[in-house]
Amino acid sequence: MARDVLVIADLRGQDLRNVTLEALGGALRVAEGGRVAALAIGHGLEKAAAALFAHGATEVWLADQEALSHYQPDLYLAATEAAIAEVRPALVLLAHSAIGRDLGPMIAAAHGAGQASDVIAVDLQDGEVVYTRPIYAGKAFTRVKVKGELAVATVRPNNLPMPESGTATGEARALAFAAPSDLRTTLREVVRKTASGVDLTEAKIIVSGGRGVKSAEGFVPLRELADVLGAALGASRGACDAGYCDYAMQVGQTGKVVTPDLYIACGISGAIQHLAGMSNSKVIVAINKDPEAPIFKVADYGIVGDLFEIVPALTAELRAFLG
């Protein structure tokens, strides 16, 4: 049965985050011939619109205003509601990002709709959409269906396959919507706290440090390894609590949930709360001087030894190998 789907784009400035294209891939899989519309909210969205068409969106709506350059819940909800009124989708897909986690439930609440959060797969089963999502801090998975005329789902980055970019183009449509006059929140300042240029939640490779790095300077060899690999830098809460790095780098149950192709854990014991954020990584390498450290139970490759010897040696080898 054909169903129309609306994907709400997640942007970094004027650039689409990969998770938007992954959500678009999910939408294309379950639309069964229905429309796959995308909505981009922000300012200066021509490039994003072109990318959405190229990756398979059948229609693109733009809410393009300077006031939308940064996320503002009331304005973004008003724009989303206008797009829903235009598209009348059976399913709204968003990124499981800071914005999607805020906006998704507001959309669901406004429509009395059900929401599947943090989904890692979107499939069809007997003609119905089924969402797979981790539960119990990633120890088990549940497959859920959402009843009703509208479903809302947020998609975890790095999990759904991204559709190939093609040559499709299209004319994006300007979305008309009435901005609420009484905004309940005002953006005063944006403080960027990314430790490197690579977005942790979308990174294909992450080098992560724990309390074993022993100081802020202890992250220097990890940063060198990350630079050679084009990786993002992460951390355990132990390292953050000790003041070695910023909490923006924290991976885990109360930090960021990541699913990179390669996760290199350096001086991290592997507490359950840390594993909750990274155990679904495709390949895990652990470097720890304690052979009994729990991180080795989830590691595909383990190196027992001092990270201050191993990490620089690894960096030198990889630099020579990768040129």
Ligand SMILES: Cc1cc2nc3c(=O)[nH]c(=O)nc-3n(C[C@H](O)[C@H](O)[C@H](O)COP(=O)(O)OP(=O)(O)OC[C@H]3O[C@@H](n4cnc5c(N)ncnc54)[C@H](O)[C@@H]3O)c2cc1C
């Ligand atoms: C409610 C709650 C939520 C939490 N959320 C999170 C979360 O989101 N993320 C998170 O990470 N934690 C979280 N924690 C904390 C978690 O329980 C652990 O305390 C924390 O993960 C430990 O960090 P760590 O592995 O860096 O430190 P430690 O457990 O102290 O481990 C340090 C490791 O470094 C190794 N080591 C030391 N020196 C070297 C060396 N020179 N070379 C190699 N290895 C070395 C040691 O053998 C040890 O295994 C949470 C806890 C609670 C209660």
